[in-house]
Amino acid sequence: MNASFIISNKTLIVLALTTPIMSNVFAAPPLSFPIQPSSVKEKFVQGEILVRFKSSMTIQAQQLSVASQGARSVKLVSGIMNISKVKLSLGETVSAAIEAYQSNPNIEYAQPNYIYHATALPNDTSFPQLWGMKNTGQTISDPDYPTNNPPDPTAIVFFDIDAESAWGQITDCSSKVVAVIDTGINYTHLDLAANMWDGSGVGIPNHGWDFVDSDNDPLPVGGGEDHGTHVAGTIGAVGDNNAGVTGVCWQASIMSVRVLDENGFGDTADIISGIQFAADNGASVINMSLGGESILDTLFKDAITYAQDRDVVIVVAAGNGGTDGDGDDIDDNRPIFGGGDDGDVNTIYQPCSFDQDNLLCVAALDQSYSLASFSNYGATSVDVGAPGTNVLSSWAGQIITDDLTSGWILSGGWTTGTCALTNTLFNPSDWCSNGTYANNADDRAYKSFNLSGFLAAELYYFVSFDTEAGFDFFSNSMKSSGGDPFAVGGTTLLNISGTQEGIAKLNISSCITSTCSLGFRLTSDDTVVKKGIGINNFRINTLQTNSSSYNVSSGTSMSSPHVAGIATMIRAFNPNYTYAQTVEAIKNGGETVAALSGKTSTGRAANAMGALAYITQPTEVVAVVQ
C-alpha cells in the first residue's frame, strides 16, 4: 500500500469538517474491507480518484488529459477549485493511478476519494485519558507503564481501536448481554450501575452470580478487589454522562459472574460453572481476563465448547508473562504458572491456547502499538492485540494514599524521608545509605486513618526488609480503636523475618472505624543486625457503595475487554450475526500492526470501526450521513 494513503484519525476529522464529499461508509460500494482487510486506514472508494487540475485547464482539456491516461470518465466536483472525480480504467488500482496522475504536468495533485462517516465523542470528563479509545498523544496521568507514554520521546501516537468512528454507527450495545467472568464487579459504581444486566425477571436480583461464595451477590468482598470493576468499565462504563470514563459500549448490559476471589484467584470448578451460568442466561459475549498454566484442563475447554454451542463469543487475555515481567511465547507450551518458562513441555497456557472457533485471545499493546513488554504472544494461540497499558477505568472503591511524611508516630530508628526520589518510611535512620538497625530494638511506627463508611478495606504497600532470619522481625498490625496497634487490642497482620521485597496486600476490613491505627514494627535480638526495613507506596484500597473512583492499570486483562466491547458492539449492531461472523469480523477487520506480525495469528489489532465495516450492513439499520 502506498504510504501516502495512510492518514491519521486526526487528519480524518479535520477533512470531515471541510470536505463536501461525505458519505456513510456503508453507503459507498464496494467496501474495501472484505477484499483488502489488511488495514482499516484504506477508507477510500475503489476505482476512482480525485484530481486537481491546474487553473489554466479548461473542462475539455481536463477530459482529454485524463482520457489519455485511460480513464473511463471525469466528472467536475468543484469548478472553482478545479477538482474532478476520475473513474479509473477497469483493473487499475487507486495507488497506481495516483502515481501516474501525479506525474501528469496538467495536474496539481491526485488523491483517493476518501470515505467519511458520522463520528461521535462522549462528554465523559476523563475521556481525554482513554488513549485506547482515542489516541491523541495524550499523557496518561499516574501511569503504571511509562514506556511510550507521551512525552516519552519514543512514543508514536494516534493508534487506537477507532472507537470514535464506530460510535458514529452505534453506541448502544444493551440489546446483547456481555458477561464479565472475573472478580466481583462493584455494580453500584456510578459509572456502571445503569449498564448492569437486569436479571431480576429470572430471579437473579444482583446482576449476576457469585460462584466463589456460592450466593447471588457478585459484589466484591475485599478492599482490593478491583479487577472485575475495571474490566467492566472498559467494556461498558456509561458513556456521554458527563462523568468519569466511557466503555466501548456507552450503553450495555453487563452480567457479573464472580469466579475469582479477592486475591484474584479462581479455579476450574467455579470458572466452568460461571461459563455455564452466563451461556444459560443469555450472554452473547463473555470476557475472561484470566489465565493459568497446567496440563490440559479438559473441563475448562469443554465449557468453552458449551458456550460455542450456545452461540457465545468468548474473549480472553493472552497472559502477562512471568515473575520476570517479560511476556512469553505461549505456543511453545512452556509457560510457568503466571508466566515465565518452566521448561515443562506438557503444560499449556489456558484458556488462551484452546482452539475453539468462538475464542478470541488478546495480547496487550502500548500507546505506540508496540507489544507491551509483559504481554504473552503466540502466532497460533493469540489472535489480535488491543490497548493494554495505562488503561483508565472504573475502580471498586476510594484509594486512600499516604506519602508517609506526616502524622506518623515514630519510635526508635523509624524515620520518614526520601530515598531514590520516593517518600519512604524506613528503619534504621540511615537505611538509605545502607546502615544497619540496632540490637534489642522494639521500634514502632503508626498512624490513624478514618475508614468509616467503607464496605471493606485492604492495606497495600511495597516493602523491602532485611532482618536476621528467625530472630529479628518485621511486623504489621492494626487496631480499630486507635493508638499503638502493637499494644493490647491490636491485631497482627504480618510478622515475618529474613530478606525479601515485594507488595503486601492485607485485609483490614475488621478495622473499618474512624480511628483505625495501622503500624509497622522492627524487633531484634542482641546479635546480628542487618539492613532493616523500607516501606513506600502506602495506600488503603477500599470498597464503597456508589463508588465514583477510577484508576489506571495495565495488563492483558485490560486489552481483552476492549475486544469484548467490540464483539458486543458487533452483535448489537447486527443481532443476526453468529459467534463465527463476529469473530471473523474482529480478526479480519483489524488494523495491521507491525509489532504483532508473527506474534499473533492475524498480525492485527482489533479495530471497532474495521470490525463494523467488515460485516454486511444489516438491513434494519438506517445509516446516518452527516
Next chain:
Amino acid sequence: MFNKIFNCRLLYFILFAGVVVFSGCKEAKNNSNDIETQILNNPDKIKKNSSEYIIVLKEGSKITDALNSLNAYDIRLIKDLKQDRYLVELKKNPGIERLKNDIIGSEYIKHIQPNFIYTTQ
C-alpha cells in the same frame, strides 16, 4: 528498587496475609528460611486446591457410587457442579496420575482432573 509498582502482573510478589511466628531459638534459623520462602512464593490458594479434583460421572451413575470407589483416599464431596460434575477433596492425596489409573474401567467415573488455579491477568 522503589519505582512505582502497581500492576496486575506483579501479583505473584504479594505477601499473602498469613501470620508467621518464628521460634526465638537459634536452632530455628534455617527452618524459618524455608517457611518464609513457601509463604512468599506459594499463595495459599494453590496449596488449598492441590487436593481438590473434579470428577465427571458416567451417564446414569450416582455420585454415592462414584465416591465409594475412591473411599481409600478419604474423599469429601465439596460441590455439585451440575451436568454430572462434582468437586471433591481428598484428605489422602495420591496425585492425579494414580487417580487416573484408579478410574480406568470404572463403572461410574468418566473423567477426573485437578481443580486447576487461574488468576487475573
